[in-house]
Structures are given as C-alpha cells and as structure tokens.
Amino acid sequence: RVTIWLPMIPELAIIMLACTRLGVIHSIVFGGFSKEAVKDRIQDSNSRLLFTSDETVRAGKFYPKMADVVKIIDAVHTIEQVIVVKRSGNEIPHTKKDIWYSDFIANESENCACEEMDSEDTLFILYTSGTTGKPKGVKHTTGGYILYTSFSHRIVFNYKEGDIWYCTADIGWITGHSYIIYGPLANGATTLMFEGVPTYPDVDRFWQICEDHKVTHFYTAPTAIRAIMRFGDEPVKRHDLSSLKLLGTVGEPINPEAWTWYHRVVGKSRCPIVDTYWQTETGGIIMTPIATATPTKPGSCCLPFLGIKPIIFDLEGNEVTEADEGGYLCIAQSWPGMLRDIWEDTERFKSTYLTKFPGYYYTDDGARKDEDGYYWILGRLDDVIKVSGHRIGTMEIESALVSHPSVAEAAVAPFPHKIKGQAIYAYVTLMQGIKKSAKLSKEIRMHVRQEIGPVFQPDVIQFADALPKTRSGKIMRRILKAIAAGTEIGNVTTLADPSVVDDLIAERKKLDIEIG
Incomplete structure (x- = not known):
C-alpha cells in the first residue's frame, strides 16, 4: 500500500x-x-x-x-x-x-x-469517519468502481466530448476520487483541478476560473455556495459565465434558498441543477436528477439513479409508505460502485451497513418521499431536535433561518430545557454588510415562527462570524451542541480554523441562558 x-x-x-x-x-x-x-x-x-x-x-x-x-x-x-x-x-x-x-x-x-487486474481486486482504500471514532478504511474495487463512476459521470451530467468539467472538491475526499479523477478521465474528459479556497484572493475566484477556462460543468458543495452568497450577486455578475451548461451540488442537502440563488444568479436561470446524493461507501451518485431530463425541485435529490432501489424503513423495520413521512434510507440491492469491505475489518463492515436492516444496505441517513415519488434527504437521523414532544430535523429549521434575507448561513443544535426537554439554539452568520442587533434577532425568530410554526422558533440566536467547519466544509455539529449545552468541547484538530470555537464560546458566555 x-x-x-x-x-x-x-x-x-x-x-x-x-x-x-x-x-x-x-x-x-x-x-x-x-x-x-x-x-x-x-x-x-x-x-x-x-x-x-x-x-x-x-x-x-x-x-x-x-x-x-x-x-x-x-x-x-x-x-x-x-x-x-x-x-x-x-x-x-x-x-x-x-x-x-x-x-x-x-x-x-x-x-x-x-x-x-481482476475486476474485484482492490483499487484503493479511503478512510471515512466512524461513529466509534476510529476511521473506517472503505475498500473500492477496480472494475465496479471505475465502471460506476464513469457511467454516472456521463449520464447524470450529460457529459459530451469537448466539455470542460470543474469539480471543486479535494481529491482527499471521495468526490475528488470519483468526479475529478476516475469518472471524468475514464470518459476522456478535460477535468480541472483547483488548489485553494473559493474566497482567495477574492470572493469571485470560482467564477474567474470558470470564465478563464470556459467551464461547461460546475460541481460544488452547498456550503461553498452559501459562503459565496454572503457577498451578493456582484462578484458573479462581473464574469462571463456563458460557457456554463450545467451546475451540480454534492456533499450535503442544499437548502431551497441556496438552490434558487445558484440557479438564478450563477446559472442565469438556464442551467439545470443536478442535486446529487451519495456517500464514500456508495462510490458514486445514487440519487439524482438526470441533467436536462428530470424536472427538479429545489432541495430534493429527486429520483434514484439507474439500478438503485431505495427503500425507507421506520424504527420497527416496516417500510414507510405514507408520503412525506421520514425514516431510515436503505438500498435494496447491490450496485457496481458500492464498497466491498472495511479494510481488515469485515465484521465492522457487516455490523455498520448490513445488520440494522438485514438484506439491505443501510445508509445511516434519513429520507422522505413526497407524493410525486421525489426523495428528500433529511441527514443523519440523530440530527433531530425534540421540542415538547415534537420532532423536527435540524435541516428544516436551518432552511427556515437562511430563507431570511439577512441570513447567509445557519446551524442549529439542541440544549437541555427543564420544561420542553430540548430547546433550539441557533448559530447565525449574517450577509455581508448586515449589522447584528437584538431587533434583528427577534425578527429572525419571528420569521422562523411564520415559516415552520411557533413550537420550533429558536430559543436562542447567537450571531457568529463563522461556523466551525472541517477543511472539506462540513459543519462540526458535535461542537455546536457542546457549546450550546455548555459541555466539554472535545477534539478540534480537524477544523479548518480552531479559533472559531474560541470566538463562539466567548460569545456564548455573554448570553444569559438557563440550562435545564
């Protein structure tokens, strides 16, 4: 190795x-x-x-x-x-x-x-986080993985010879493996690699690259879109993006407000958006619209990809058949790109993915299917807050928060409450030029109340210049929960900027919060 x-x-x-x-x-x-x-x-x-x-x-x-x-x-x-x-x-x-x-x-x-090589020979190991703390060495194979990444790249994104493909991911993550290197190159595509961050030396870095290289397909993460949205439309408008044919998102569910901005401002309301759902373990995209073919809904990853058979179970292991009822997302049969094992730990492979719902691959994500058969990813099912007996996903509250015109990004966490059981603690990053105030805090709380109901109005809003994120852009919710509850923070070495945590703790101490 x-x-x-x-x-x-x-x-x-x-x-x-x-x-x-x-x-x-x-x-x-x-x-x-x-x-x-x-x-x-x-x-x-x-x-x-x-x-x-x-x-x-x-x-x-x-x-x-x-x-x-x-x-x-x-x-x-x-x-x-x-x-x-x-x-x-x-x-x-x-x-x-x-x-x-x-x-x-x-x-x-x-x-x-x-x-x-044999088709089932190991191609690579890629380590992903495990719930036990020890990273899992996900093992992908030569034939199935390359077949699946190349096929999904060509079909999902409607790739044609001569297109310029730009995925902004880091190759250290599965998105970089699958959709910077193996998938595009197996299709003979020109693939663009980028070393840097989207806001340096200026906030229009992505759009400068797209203009300079006549990029046709742009694939990035919702967290990057939200970070750029903070600076308004002008950094995008100063560049000629007429070469763009398609926009994609990956890494987490995209909230409808970011989806709409991406489509309207970056795509000029003409580029289809491919909102893709998949995991390190799946090797490639498993839920997605097909570019130019599937009608889309902002925030939905739409439909299963070819050969993927999703099924949603409830806590008792019964299939969920009611529209818009959430449950555990599983896959009913194997596909070429799926992991074959955990490196040197087959028992962990079985217990993690194949045991909870025997006969099915368990994604460890929640999902719901609407009346049109479209899928909506709810994120990890432990990202749920229970307020006075009412359960709601953190993503739904966050989506309501960022639909306020002054809010660029938001994350919520539960904290103990002596009456409600759990209360809602919201961390809010404001649009550039917006000043924080008690009046704005009240306005945002009322906005959430109107969007999703009074039960889920945040009890606390803490304005934050930045949120604790890994270098891949994922919000470290564990840290936000600890700060909200006033408990031990734990390890912060994987953060892109650990000083963000100190700032959040300092601001938290200024707030008068009673922990139940």
Missing part, C-alpha cells in the same frame, strides 16, 4: 494514477489532516511508501508538512521511503528515509506496462 498526503497539485493525480497502472493500492489522506490522523491511517493500512510535500499553500500562506512527517516516521515503522514533492522550496527538516520526488523519478522509463 501507498499513502499519499499531498495538496491539490498535479503530482497528486499523477501518483494515484501511477498506482492504479501498477496495481498498487493507494490510500489518499486529505492534505489538511493532522499528523495524528495521517499516522492512524498509515498504521491501519500498513503502507510502505509515503508521498508528501515540503509545504502546503492555502489562501496565500505556507504551511509546513515535513516537521509532521518526521514525527510520523518516528512512530510508524512500516514506511520504507518518503517521497517529497517540492511545493515551496523553503528549508525543511528531513528524515533518513526521504528523497525528493524529482530525484525519485529522474531515472525512470517513460514507458510502463499496465498491470492486469
């Missing part, structure tokens, strides 16, 4: 494709992970080689990596050699095992025979 811990530079794609050509299993670790996270993944996979870089560049700043690598090598003894890509050229510490990437490839032949 080979572990790759690199930023979004060309060598990352080159090395992973070289592994595939040689029949070597790669394990890519997101470049923003801590040394402890990298060490754990190397140990679990027993990797022999580590590819890394001297430094990483993010938003114009250099972040050293080799000091961490030295500590990793001291703790992990399976690594035989460390190959270092020169990203900055600054002075760095070295280990006895490292060699520059340029020297590593200097004497290699330009020709390399392709290793013949």
Whole structure:
C-alpha cells in the first residue's frame, strides 16, 4: 500500500494514477489532516511508501508538512521511503528515509506496462469517519468502481466530448476520487483541478476560473455556495459565465434558498441543477436528477439513479409508505460502485451497513418521499431536535433561518430545557454588510415562527462570524451542541480554523441562558 498526503497539485493525480497502472493500492489522506490522523491511517493500512510535500499553500500562506512527517516516521515503522514533492522550496527538516520526488523519478522509463487486474481486486482504500471514532478504511474495487463512476459521470451530467468539467472538491475526499479523477478521465474528459479556497484572493475566484477556462460543468458543495452568497450577486455578475451548461451540488442537502440563488444568479436561470446524493461507501451518485431530463425541485435529490432501489424503513423495520413521512434510507440491492469491505475489518463492515436492516444496505441517513415519488434527504437521523414532544430535523429549521434575507448561513443544535426537554439554539452568520442587533434577532425568530410554526422558533440566536467547519466544509455539529449545552468541547484538530470555537464560546458566555 501507498499513502499519499499531498495538496491539490498535479503530482497528486499523477501518483494515484501511477498506482492504479501498477496495481498498487493507494490510500489518499486529505492534505489538511493532522499528523495524528495521517499516522492512524498509515498504521491501519500498513503502507510502505509515503508521498508528501515540503509545504502546503492555502489562501496565500505556507504551511509546513515535513516537521509532521518526521514525527510520523518516528512512530510508524512500516514506511520504507518518503517521497517529497517540492511545493515551496523553503528549508525543511528531513528524515533518513526521504528523497525528493524529482530525484525519485529522474531515472525512470517513460514507458510502463499496465498491470492486469481482476475486476474485484482492490483499487484503493479511503478512510471515512466512524461513529466509534476510529476511521473506517472503505475498500473500492477496480472494475465496479471505475465502471460506476464513469457511467454516472456521463449520464447524470450529460457529459459530451469537448466539455470542460470543474469539480471543486479535494481529491482527499471521495468526490475528488470519483468526479475529478476516475469518472471524468475514464470518459476522456478535460477535468480541472483547483488548489485553494473559493474566497482567495477574492470572493469571485470560482467564477474567474470558470470564465478563464470556459467551464461547461460546475460541481460544488452547498456550503461553498452559501459562503459565496454572503457577498451578493456582484462578484458573479462581473464574469462571463456563458460557457456554463450545467451546475451540480454534492456533499450535503442544499437548502431551497441556496438552490434558487445558484440557479438564478450563477446559472442565469438556464442551467439545470443536478442535486446529487451519495456517500464514500456508495462510490458514486445514487440519487439524482438526470441533467436536462428530470424536472427538479429545489432541495430534493429527486429520483434514484439507474439500478438503485431505495427503500425507507421506520424504527420497527416496516417500510414507510405514507408520503412525506421520514425514516431510515436503505438500498435494496447491490450496485457496481458500492464498497466491498472495511479494510481488515469485515465484521465492522457487516455490523455498520448490513445488520440494522438485514438484506439491505443501510445508509445511516434519513429520507422522505413526497407524493410525486421525489426523495428528500433529511441527514443523519440523530440530527433531530425534540421540542415538547415534537420532532423536527435540524435541516428544516436551518432552511427556515437562511430563507431570511439577512441570513447567509445557519446551524442549529439542541440544549437541555427543564420544561420542553430540548430547546433550539441557533448559530447565525449574517450577509455581508448586515449589522447584528437584538431587533434583528427577534425578527429572525419571528420569521422562523411564520415559516415552520411557533413550537420550533429558536430559543436562542447567537450571531457568529463563522461556523466551525472541517477543511472539506462540513459543519462540526458535535461542537455546536457542546457549546450550546455548555459541555466539554472535545477534539478540534480537524477544523479548518480552531479559533472559531474560541470566538463562539466567548460569545456564548455573554448570553444569559438557563440550562435545564
């Protein structure tokens, strides 16, 4: 096995494709992970080689990596050699095992025979979070995975020869594996890689890239859309986006307000939006509209992809048949792109995905199906707040919050209440130029009351300059729950900016909140 811990530079794609050509299993670790996270993944996979870089560049700043690598090598003894890509050229510490990437490839032949593989041979391992805390090494196979990613890329996005494909994900996550590298390249597509953040050096970075490279297909996350929405329409309007044919979203459900802005402002009300649902474990998209063919509904991932048979169960294991009634989303039969195992832990594979509802793949997500047969993802079923006996998903409250014109982004968490059992604590990020005030807080609470009812009006609104997010853009709800309840925060090393937590705690202390 080979572990790759690199930023979004060309060598990352080159090395992973070289592994595939040689029949070597790669394990890519997101470049923003801590040394402890990298060490754990190397140990679990027993990797022999580590590819890394001297430094990483993010938003114009250099972040050293080799000091961490030295500590990793001291703790992990399976690594035989460390190959270092020169990203900055600054002075760095070295280990006895490292060699520059340029020297590593200097004497290699330009020709390399392709290793013949069985369709069920392991292609790669990709670690994803587990409920126990230990990451799961999701194992994908050569034939089924590449078939599924290439087929879904071509059909879902209506890809045609000559199109310019731009997925803004990081290759350290499954979206980057499937829809920057394997899917598009298997279809002969031109795929665009981006190293950086969407707001640096300016908030129009995405649109500058789309204009400069005549991008036709743009695929990004709702959290990125909401972050950019804060700055209004002007950064988008200053660029010629006439090359765009299609817009896509991935990573989490998109709230209808962000969907509408994306369609109207970025897509000029002419580009179809493909709201896709899938997981690291599914390998590729499993719920989606088909571009130009499926009528869409803002916030819905629409219908199952070809060959996918979803079913929704209640707590007792009975199929949910009533329209708009939520339950546990499962898949009734296998498909080519699904994971085959958890690396070196088949029992965990069975207990996590195949045991809760025997005979079905368990997604660990909630969903509902409306009267038209369209699916709506509710997120993790533990993301539910129960107020005075009334259950509601956090996403529904958050959607009501961001439908207020002053709100750019919102997240809610429960906290104990001596009368209601749980109360609603809302963290709200305002649009650029909007000033926080007690009057605005009251106005937002009344807005939620009108949108979804008085029971679910937030008890507390805390204005926040930023929310605690991982470097992939996912909100760390565990931290928000802890701050709201005044309990232990826990580990914050996976956050893009841990200082956000300190700011939230400081603001929380200023609020007079009685914990039940």
